[in-house]
Amino acid sequence: MTNPVFWRLGWQMARRAMSRSALAAISLAIATLVGAFSLTIDTGRPGVAALSVRRYLGGDILVQVPAVAAPGVALPAGGTWTWQPPSATESGPLAWFTPDLAWEGAPTDQATAGDVAAAAAVLARSPDVATASPLRALPAMWAFAPGRYAQVEVVARDPAVDAATGFAGQSLVAGRYFLASEATQPVALVDGYRPALTTPADLQNGYARDNGRLLAWSLGRPERLPAPALAPGAEMALQFPTWRGGQPDWSQLRSVGLRVVGDYAVPDGEWNWQSQTLTATGIQDLAPANARPDQEIEPADWSTGTVLVPAAYWTSLAAQVGWKAPDDQGTWILRLRDGLAQVNQVAASLQRALPAATVASIPDLAAASMDARDPAVAIPAQDASGAERGATPSPPPAATPPWIGRLTAGAGYLVAVLLFAGNLYVVVVNRRREVAGLLAAGASIGEIAALLGAEIGAVAALGAACGLALAIPILTWQTLSNGLGIPGLLGAWGRLLAVVLGGVVPLTACALGLATLWAARLPVLAVLRGG
Amino acid sequence: MPSLLEADDVGKTYVTGYGPVQAVRGVSLAVAAGEFVALAGPSGCGKTTLLAMLGGFERPTGGHVRLAGRDLAQLPPRELVRLRRGELGFIFQGFHLLQNLTALENVLLPLAMQPGGAQGRLARAKELLELVGLGARGNHFPHQMSGGEQQRVAIARALANAPKVVFGDEPTANLDQDTTLAVLDLFARLNRETGQTFVVATHDPLFADYAGRFIRMRDGQLVSQG
Numbered sequence: 047m048t049n050p051v052f053w054r055l056g057w058q059m060a061r062r063a064m065s066r067s068a069l070a071a072i073s074l075a076i077a078t079l080v081g082a083f084s085l086t087i088d089t090g091r092p093g094v095a096a097l098s099v100r101r102y103l104g105g106d107i108l109v110q111v112p113a114v115a116a117p118g119v120a121l122p123a124g125g126t127w128t129w130q131p132p133s134a135t136e137s138g139p140l141a142w143f144t145p146d147l148a149w150e151g152a153p154t155d156q157a158t159a160g161d162v163a164a165a166a167a168v169l170a171r172s173p174d175v176a177t178a179s180p181l182r183a184l185p186a187m188w189a190f191a192p193g194r195y196a197q198v199e200v201v202a203r204d205p206a207v208d209a210a211t212g213f214a215g216q217s218l219v220a221g222r223y224f225l226a227s228e229a230t231q232p233v234a235l236v237d238g239y240r241p242a243l244t245t246p247a248d249l250q251n252g253y254a255r256d257n258g259r260l261l262a263w264s265l266g267r268p269e270r271l272p273a274p275a276l277a278p279g280a281e282m283a284l285q286f287p288t289w290r291g292g293q294p295d296w297s298q299l300r301s302v303g304l305r306v307v308g309d310y311a312v313p314d315g316e317w318n319w320q321s322q323t324l325t326a327t328g329i330q331d332l333a334p335a336n337a338r339p340d341q342e343i344e345p346a347d348w349s350t351g352t353v354l355v356p357a358a359y360w361t362s363l364a365a366q367v368g369w370k371a372p373d374d375q376g377t378w379i380l381r382l383r384d385g386l387a388q389v390n391q392v393a394a395s396l397q398r399a400l401p402a403a404t405v406a407s408i409p410d411l412a413a414a415s416m417d418a419r420d421p422a423v424a425i426p427a428q429d430a431s432g433a434e435r436g437a438t439p440s441p442p443p444a445a446t447p448p449w450i451g452r453l454t455a456g457a458g459y460l461v462a463v464l465l466f467a468g469n470l471y472v473v474v475v476n477r478r479r480e481v482a483g484l485l486a487a488g489a490s491i492g493e494i495a496a497l498l499g500a501e502i503g504a505v506a507a508l509g510a511a512c513g514l515a516l517a518i519p520i521l522t523w524q525t526l527s528n529g530l531g532i533p534g535l536l537g538a539w540g541r542l543l544a545v546v547l548g549g550v551v552p553l554t555a556c557a558l559g560l561a562t563l564w565a566a567r568l569p570v571l572a573v574l575r576g577g
Numbered sequence: 578m579p580s581l582l583e584a585d586d587v588g589k590t591y592v593t594g595y596g597p598v599q600a601v602r603g604v605s606l607a608v609a610a611g612e613f614v615a616l617a618g619p620s621g622c623g624k625t626t627l628l629a630m631l632g633g634f635e636r637p638t639g640g641h642v643r644l645a646g647r648d649l650a651q652l653p654p655r656e657l658v659r660l661r662r663g664e665l666g667f668i669f670q671g672f673h674l675l676q677n678l679t680a681l682e683n684v685l686l687p688l689a690m691q692p693g694g695a696q697g698r699l700a701r702a703k704e705l706l707e708l709v710g711l712g713a714r715g716n717h718f719p720h721q722m723s724g725g726e727q728q729r730v731a732i733a734r735a736l737a738n739a740p741k742v743v744f745g746d747e748p749t750a751n752l753d754q755d756t757t758l759a760v761l762d763l764f765a766r767l768n769r770e771t772g773q774t775f776v777v778a779t780h781d782p783l784f785a786d787y788a789g790r791f792i793r794m795r796d797g798q799l800v801s802q803g
């Protein structure tokens with residue numbers, strides 16, 4: 047049992063030597079503040095504290111859900127969409143939009159890490175792509191589905207284009223777009239993708255069975271096609287080359303979506319679909335009944351079918367959110383379109399729609415991201431007024447690559463930790479002779495640890511309290527001014543506290559451990575002689 | 578008279594980047610209870626190293642140091658701590674008081690490491706301050722006191738637990754001559770009145786007039802045990 051005198055003594059020393067302790071406390075306050083902000087930037091989770099910085103950095107928000115339980119339902123052709131931004135209500139016919147984006151390659155299923163990286167590099171060269179990173183996908187690939195697929199996380203500069211690059215980078219995209227009749231560009235509300243990836247070479251070698259005229263494509267290679275994927279309600283996409291001079295151009299692929307509307311059994315080892323087969327087996331192609339007039343869909347006899355939206359609740363959410371996901375790990379990317387006031391509502395809708403999921407929306411960050419990057423937000427309002435009709439939207443501001451955020455966060459936190467450690471080092475080393483004197487007077491190492499622990503703990507607590515005192519008003523102001531209310535505020539406070547305690551407590555424990563080790567090795571007489 | 582403190586062919590060799598350095602070589606010494614011994618010699622002659630071994634801070638690389646018959650090198654760390662708390666006292670050249678504690682609190686500190694009631698400790702600390710002539714300065718911080726006064730507080734602190742042996746490492750090196758004489762008077766008086774054993778390393782020839790035995794060292798060895 048440590049002598050309580052040393053706890054009291056440590057506290058007394060911290061209190062009386064406040065000029066020395068103050069520096070460490072101030073540095074810890076800064077550490078707390080920077081740490082809180084850094085962590086929120088890095089993880090994207092605690093959220094609000096990092097809003098200002100995040101707005102500066104831009105980027106996407108990921109929300110993890112453990113399971114996706116979205117029932118597939120079809121909207122009838124000729125249906126309408128509604129979007130209700132604060133200033134106006136927009137509606138229009140449902141339409142099918144086929145992105146026309148070149149892609150040179152993407153990882154195949156069972157791709158190696160090198161393939162994935164190479165594909166990412168190809169995608170990253172697209173002028174519309176902000177980042178194409180295989181890094182985030184790779185651990186998931188190894189952990190959850192080794193060898194089954196690989197993916198590249200593609201972040202576009204413009205969300206609408208982002209969806210299009212989703213087509214290119216992830217290949218199998220059941221794209222669902224609402225096309226405002228008066229809009230100058232499609233507003234991408236929802237798009238999903240399937241995890242299988244392919245390359246033009248795969249398509250050409252494996253599926254060009256009809257003289258290159260038509261290709262069918264769905265989840266993975268035919269022999270590994272999971273049967274449930276063809277159950278009624280399942281979705282897929284067909285891809286085919288652009289037709290030029292009577293020849294397929296494999297570098298320019300087009301896609302259309304399909305939904306399985308009837309029972310279908312996969313023929314043994316067969317995946318040689320032709321349009322007649324598809325029709326006969328109950329799969330309807332979904333070529334655009336309401337396609338844009340300037341779109342040319344080849345071949346022409348595919349232009350039948352209906353437009354799909356996969357889930358009823360998406361329709362309501364579509365007014366506020368565009369997303370790209372879910373993937374097999376249940377990662378959703380949410381993008382808020384109409385400001386922070388609707389965030390909780392959106393999150394609640396998602397939660398209702400996905401009761402098995404943990405919906406952790408980061409609305410403020412999403413909004414910050416959208417503010418910076420989503421030109422589509424303004425389009426309907428402009429169209430409603432007619433002022434900008436036909437005008438080409440100005441290019442979106444370039445998004446800051448996410449690694450900058452992570453780098454800044456890491457560097458900020460490191461600097462804060464070094465500040466704290468450096469000042470604590472000064473505090474402890476200044477105690478060198480005092481500690482040596484106490485050891486000479488018969489204090490044990492445990493008692494010295496208690497003394498240093500009390501002093502370090504007092505400094506750390508003071509610093510953390512100062513940091514919280516600085517961070518909480520900012521957090522409160524941001525949370526309330528963004529309309530998140532008291533529940534949002536309590537959540538934000540809790541997250542901040544968790545971040546601070548999660549940083550300060552281990553840091554202080556480490557400092558104390560090191561200080562005790564240092565004390566145990568102190569050459570007492572040499573120190574007391576002035577060495 | 579039986580020896581309280583014994584050094585038997587004690588040596589200490591440090592391994593440095595330039596090769597081994599013999600700081601103390603073959604020192605044999607016996608100090609009886611109640612003696613006042615001064616270890617004198619020029620700087621670097623090994624006084625402090627010998628003192629460190631006698632006080633159990635350093636283990637000899639050769640020979641044995643015994644306190645009341647116990648070999649210090651064989652004692653476990655916990656026993657060494659207990660020994661420093663109850664049986665040994667140390668006084669240093671630089672006083673090494675805790676600057677954030679008052680004189681009284683500094684003297685109370687070693688008492689607080691021992692069992693006993695708070696009132697008894699306080700009375701003992703005040704008594705010790707009276708003994709060193711600082712009864713009225715108990716609430717003063719070290720920086721409010723002169724060097725001589727600080728050294729007297731350090732002496733009171735070293736005596737707090739009535740140690741069997743009080744070690745001093747150049748305790749007067751930072752003091753002027755008048756203060757040095759006052760401290761030496763105090764040592765002699767305490768040695769006489771309390772019967773405590775003093776072993777003091779010094780290069781101050783004034784100790785020769787106060788110490789019962791004046792031992793000279795040179796190059797890590799004893800050259801005389803006057």
